[in-house]
Amino acid sequence: MVLHGFPRKILWNERAGDAIHAILSEEGVETAVVVTDKVISGLEAFKELLGTLESRGIKVRVYDRVTPEPPFTVADEIASLAREAGAKAIIAVGGGSVIDAAKAALVRLVKPGLDLHDVAPFNPLGLDRGGILLIAVPTTSGTGSDASHAMVLTEEAGGVRRKVAMAHYDLVPYASVLDPRLPGGAPRRLRVWTAMDALTHALETLASTEATPFTDALALSAAEIIFTRLEDALNGDEEATAMIHAAATMAGIAFTNGGLGLAHAIGHPLGAALGTHHGATVGILLPRIVSLYYSDERARAKYERLRRILEELDGAEHRDDLAGHIYRLYDSIGAPKRLRDLGVEKPRLEAVAARVAEEAFHDPDIAYAPIVPPPEDIEKLILNLY
Numbered sequence: 001m002v003l004h005g006f007p008r009k010i011l012w013n014e015r016a017g018d019a020i021h022a023i024l025s026e027e028g029v030e031t032a033v034v035v036t037d038k039v040i041s042g043l044e045a046f047k048e049l050l051g052t053l054e055s056r057g058i059k060v061r062v063y064d065r066v067t068p069e070p071p072f073t074v075a076d077e078i079a080s081l082a083r084e085a086g087a088k089a090i091i092a093v094g095g096g097s098v099i100d101a102a103k104a105a106l107v108r109l110v111k112p113g114l115d116l117h118d119v120a121p122f123n124p125l126g127l128d129r130g131g132i133l134l135i136a137v138p139t140t141s142g143t144g145s146d147a148s149h150a151m152v153l154t155e156e157a158g159g160v161r162r163k164v165a166m167a168h169y170d171l172v173p174y175a176s177v178l179d180p181r182l183p184g185g186a187p188r189r190l191r192v193w194t195a196m197d198a199l200t201h202a203l204e205t206l207a208s209t210e211a212t213p214f215t216d217a218l219a220l221s222a223a224e225i226i227f228t229r230l231e232d233a234l235n236g237d238e239e240a241t242a243m244i245h246a247a248a249t250m251a252g253i254a255f256t257n258g259g260l261g262l263a264h265a266i267g268h269p270l271g272a273a274l275g276t277h278h279g280a281t282v283g284i285l286l287p288r289i290v291s292l293y294y295s296d297e298r299a300r301a302k303y304e305r306l307r308r309i310l311e312e313l314d315g316a317e318h319r320d321d322l323a324g325h326i327y328r329l330y331d332s333i334g335a336p337k338r339l340r341d342l343g344v345e346k347p348r349l350e351a352v353a354a355r356v357a358e359e360a361f362h363d364p365d366i367a368y369a370p371i372v373p374p375p376e377d378i379e380k381l382i383l384n385l386y
Contacts, residue, residue, distance in 0.1 A: 006253060007136075007147050009175040013242050016045070016093070016137050016179040017052025023175050024058055024089060027133060031059040032089040033082045035102040037066045040094050040139055045181055049093065049137075061085040066094065069154040069163065069272075070101045072116055078105035079112070082132075089133040092173075093182075095194070096143030096278070099136050100151040103171045106134050116153065119166040127170035136173040139182040141233075141245045142194025142279050144201050144252020146176040154272065163272040165364060172256065176249055180242040184233075191234060192335050195244065196283025199226045199326070201251035203290060204261040206306070207299035208368040215258030216302070222250040223306055227325060228314050231332050259368030262360075263289045266378065269359035273352040276342050284336055284385055287323040292381075294321060296370040339385045346386050353382045 011019040024032065032053070040046050041064040053060050063078050078101060082090060090109070092102035104116055110127050119125070136146035145151070150167040183191060202223040205215050225247040232240035267282035274281070293299040303322040310316040310325055319325050330337050339349060357379040360366060373381070 006257075007173055007176045010147075010178065010249065011175065012178040012246055013180060014177070015052075016177050016182065017049040019177045019179070020049070020091060020135060020137070021053055021056050021058065023133070023135060023177075024053075027089075029088045029133060030057065031085055031087045032061075032091050033078065033085055033087040034060055034062045034091045034093060035066060035078055035105065036062065036064045036093045036098055038064055040064070040098070043185070045179075045185065046093060059085070061087065066098045066101045068097050069152075070097050070104075072104070072153050072155055074101045075104035075108040075116060075153075078102065079108040082109050088131065089135060091135045091137065093137040093139060095138065095140040096145040096152070099138065099143070099145035099173070100153065102134060102136070103145075103151040103173075104153060106132060106171070116166065117164065119151075119168050119171075121149070121167055121169065123168070125168050125170040127168075133175070134173045135175045135177060137177045137179065137182070138245075138248070140186060140190065140194040141183045141241075141248040142197035144198065144248055144255060146173055146178075147249045147252035148172065148256040150256070152268065161272055162359070163268045165268055167364065169256075178245050178249060180238070180245045183245055184238070184241045188234060192333050193277050193279040193283065194248070195226060195230050195279070195333075196286070196335055197279030198244075198248040198251045199223060199329075200263050200279075200282045200286045201255045201260065202226065202247075203286060203303070203322075204263055204368075205251070205254040205258040206302045207293045207296070207370050208255075208259040208261055209370055210259040210368055212258060215254045218250045218254040219258070220302075220306060220309075222247040222254065224309060224314070227310055227316070227329055230329065234333055260365040261289065261369040262292070262366065262372070265363040265366035265369065266356065266360045266382065268363050268365070269356045270352075270382065273356055274339070274344055274348065276339070276344065280336055280342055283330075284339060284342075287326040288381060288385070290326065291321065291323045292371055292373070299370050344386070349383065349386050353379050356382055
């Protein structure tokens, strides 16, 4: 078994500007493009980051037009700016959308003739020989994009909007900079939704058909941290916030090397069809998928191990299965448990359920699911999410 994807460097619990400057100085990089969005670019922490780099002689160009669920075209816009600036580093400061946009830009910068649709794990890329550093600074604790080999972009064809998931181990950022001040200042609702995403990464990877002892260790620890520290983090505890930020990256490394499963295979087309937040969408799916996976002996054993850790070591109240602990956590933090909690109307869900169920079978994450129900059962599961 080969482990493919780890950031070369992970800098945790440091100020982002100082950490980035240390990396750039060590690698002899003097010019960089910083990729972000309009919200992040207006934050004091972001301005401080830029000020630190500029005051220490780094020439910086900023691209701040990344939108949620970015389109394919964003890659060429960022790559063009990087070429114009002669940048030797792309620094992504933001959530999953920003980091995914930066990954796509790296591909177009190093391999300008490559169609992004052709990015796949076993197609040679050689991005690591392109001389461009990709540094990720996540401002949310959830996507794991700062440590993963995946990127998700959005396209529209024939009036249908869909998310396209691509992956390659060359897309794992060179460095992940984890400054917990950044997610600590995000709105509570966003922090809840992104934590749901991180927990889904951890629990799907535990059950994945490609899980290894290495991914199990990271996923198990990440899940335990989220179960035990998330409520404190949301209530302002700085140490807990730093731990949750670390857990999201741990889960990102785990799923990059172990794979995901049904929650993401369904969640990608479902979120695209309904326009719902990715983390909230897969998080709503998670307890249903965990219950389904209990039918698989290997997955059940791992979930039961985590349940015992939560109850016997961490003092959680007994639940019959791990799904019970997920619902307990969701109740304690006010997380959505049904699609109607996100404002989805039932007729809209009914209109897309069959198509989403079919598209789930074309999502690469379904390959790692220990149990794959037939399309009609997946459609019923989707309808029951309402």
